[in-house]
Amino acid sequence: MKSSLLRAILDNAFLRVVFQPLNLPAFLTWLAVGLSLRFDNRADDVWQWLAMAGFGLAFLIGDFVPRNQRALTALLLTSEAICALALTWLAPRGGTTPALLVILSAQLAMIYPARTTLVAMLLIDLGLFLVLRASGHDAALIVVLIFAGFQAFSSLIAHYARRAEEARDQLSRVNADLLATRALLADSARDAERLRVARELHDVAGHKLTAMTLNLRALAADPEYAKRPEIAIAQRLSSELLGDIRNVVQALRDTRGLDLGVALRALAAPMPRPRLELSIADDVHLTDPAIAETILRLVQEALTNSARHADAERVRVAIARVGARLRISVEDDGQVRGALREGNGLAGMRERVAAAGGTLALQTTVRGALRIEAELPA
Incomplete structure (x- = not known):
């Protein structure tokens, strides 16, 4: 109870x-x-x-x-x-x-x-x-001095409590960065292993099955073996096995891709605010770790700026495919104080996107929130 x-x-x-x-x-x-x-x-x-x-x-x-x-x-x-x-x-x-x-x-x-x-x-x-x-x-002065001492004590306690919270938040951001990077690396390693297995199956098993199929075809053309049912069965099985291996190789190549959603949520999870609202279109399929890393750093910088400079509570991130490009839209519910100026963080974001072959546009909404529009190669 x-x-x-x-x-x-x-x-x-x-x-x-x-x-x-x-x-x-x-x-x-x-x-x-x-x-x-x-x-x-x-x-x-x-x-x-x-x-x-x-x-x-x-x-x-x-x-x-x-x-x-x-x-x-x-x-x-x-x-x-x-x-x-x-x-x-x-x-x-x-x-x-x-x-x-x-x-x-x-x-x-x-x-x-x-x-x-x-x-x-x-x-x-x-x-x-x-x-x-x-x-x-x-004794006005004595009273003021006494309470000024109490004020100094309470201010210092509050100041160090605030510093401890900021240090905790910074540690959470670093930990989130490591978790997100680890998720991308794990996906990249799995993709590399899938690709290696697919190549091995195609180059080794596929090559030998093709050779065996050709030899069986040659035996079937020989009148001495043409009427034997074992030759026909072996031909059919080798053709089916070759087709199965090709399907497996194609499936391994098709299932390659980085789980960007897991990495982005791991990046935002430890942060007390702002809260990440993520939307990734179904046709978004990333296989390039460099592009995924660029998106990860872009969202990370956007979350940091929204918390530090706009006091935002939520950050909405939408990732969609437009032709041969990826469009990343980031908008918070905060309010930018003063004119929009590109500091080191935003400048670094622009340089990273440009190095990946993309473009970046920054603007403020009618209510003063920051909006980031980026395009990257798909």
Whole structure:
């Protein structure tokens, strides 16, 4: 009963977000600050509770905002800072309200670079100092310095947690790259073995069966052996066996091909985001490892760019055959920030496609998502 209840809680997406490990200390701190308000002289002031509710609501909403909504994220964080400073103004004697800024500092460190976090917290602490001084606090500077130490500690913890997540994601990408490359190499090795077996059957067994068939035909033309049924049976069996070997050789050649879908899914599987949506037409049949490797690297770079620069949640990849060419279409659901510029990754992608005899076109959609159109020899 308990295990099923726990499983149901963990399967709930809302509860999974709310009870993230870094959120639990924040909720406890927020609750402790709320309980401490009763020690303030104005404990019945409704504005205090409105400020508390505003901070908690902004914090909770921030967990459900997509990463590509940077403006909304900044607005929520600003709202938290305003609510915390307003609460300090309304309840300056409780002494615990600046603890909400410790929560805010951790949030900033999880989202923004260290320099941006430092500048933001210096400005917020300046505001805290001015609020405490204006409310008549006798030791405003000491309070600010004490809580600045807590903020630095929480920021460092959050910063290293973020670095650990980034290192984990990077390790996952490297592992995915190895898995995808191994899948292509395995397919390439199987193709090479099929081709070797097909050639051996054709060149050795086929040659000897042809010679045997010719000798049997010569025996059948001899009047002394022409009436013997064994000669006719041997001729028929050798002809059938030669036909069977040719069919086997043709089947081995026809079944050659690289399983591009397995390699691409192995490439995207370890990445937490974006999610790969892959569509490969039935008539797409690759036998050239170099072309398959080019497509693999193109999709890999597209996934990396979508996660790093567009904050995309999904990347749609479609591969189809158009005449003697392969058309690869890649589009994400993110939003490119600023003008589209080709960095080292996109430039390397273009060079790799050109080296394989293909073309590459980059553009942004109406809603600002990146679209990549590539054509390669089939």
